[in-house]
Amino acid sequence: MTRTELIAALSAAGAEDAASEAAILLDGLFGVSAASSLIDRNRQYDGKILAAAIERRQRKEPVQYIVGKAYFCNEVYYLNSHCLIPRADTELLVTEAARLLPENGRFADLFCGSGCVGISLACMRKDCCGVGVDIAEGALEMARRNAFENGADGRISFICGDVAASPLGDERFHVITANPPYITAAEMEELAPEVLKEPTLALYGGEDGLDLFRAMLAACGDNLEKGGTILCEIGYKQGENATKVAAEYGFDCVILTDLGGNPRVAKLTRRI
Structure with a gap:
């Protein structure tokens, strides 16, 4: 052929x-x-x-599942059916986190899936180290492999746990990145068949898409170092609501746009 x-x-x-x-x-x-x-x-x-x-x-x-891998930033990521397929728009999380991390800084990557955000961040900022968290052990199997394949396994480790259950303990981080499930109930009804092949656990974010955003702020907000930043991917219609929710949990919020000009990342800092 x-x-x-x-x-x-x-x-x-x-x-x-x-x-x-x-x-x-x-x-x-x-x-x-x-x-x-x-x-x-x-x-x-x-x-x-x-x-x-x-x-x-x-x-x-999706073809990425057929070949078992996808490209993200400058790295290759191996995938299985437990992993959300990495998307180019999410690279904004990596570049912004790399810019914000201080020298020898520490980061946490929540809802890490295949590990693409945290691993690419570790590859971009080789002076920094961090931890990835996901509730799906099947996804973490790929994350650990991807860390090894991309030469970052010495600078990022992984925890299997529910973000809502404070899996970071008392640890503190300069930057926390997150790509939580944020598809709303209404949007789930309209997703393309290919997207529905991806794990629902990594897609559905509750009625307004912000259930896991709230859970993250409640459980992990205190894991920030003083002056630290949370960078969380959101849906392109969620900027206003995310800003309101952030304020309820004591955070100021700035919405960053992706290359297409769409709201993509909520940048959160503790309100002084």
Whole structure:
């Protein structure tokens, strides 16, 4: 099967961006870069392997699960079905945290999933160390592997625990990052079939999408060092409500926008 034939098959399977998905499959299944596949358009790839991938795609399984990995920041992250697929918009958490961390600072990454935020932060700021927390042990298996594969295992460790149960104990951190489930009840009804293949535990944030945001502030707000910052990803419609909730828990809130100009990260500091 050629690249062109693969794109046609993916399009027939319902892929909105079949060319991009073809590039992901060829890279993940055969180690062929997007540039190489474009140059050698007539190259033949194993039809049986691709047919199996296309069949999974027809069942609306995301290509990142099919190849078992995704790219985030400058790192590769291995995934299983317990992990939310890393998204480029979330990279704002990493770049802002890297900017805020002091020399030899400490960070915590809540709802860490595959570990992409904390690990990429540890790779970007090699002088800093931290801990990742997630309730799903299956996701943490990938996080530990990803830390090792990306050379960060000596600077980040992982805890299996419920963020609402204060898993950080008495430890203090200069920056706390978080990408909690924040999809609202109404939005869950409208999600694409591919997104619904991702773990509901990592998606659903309650009626208004901010249940886990509240739980995080209640349980982990005191884990900040004096002058520390919480950086939490939110839904693009949640900036105003997140600011109100933050105030209820004694935090000032500034909303940061992503590259598309959409509200993406709530930047929280303790109100003095």
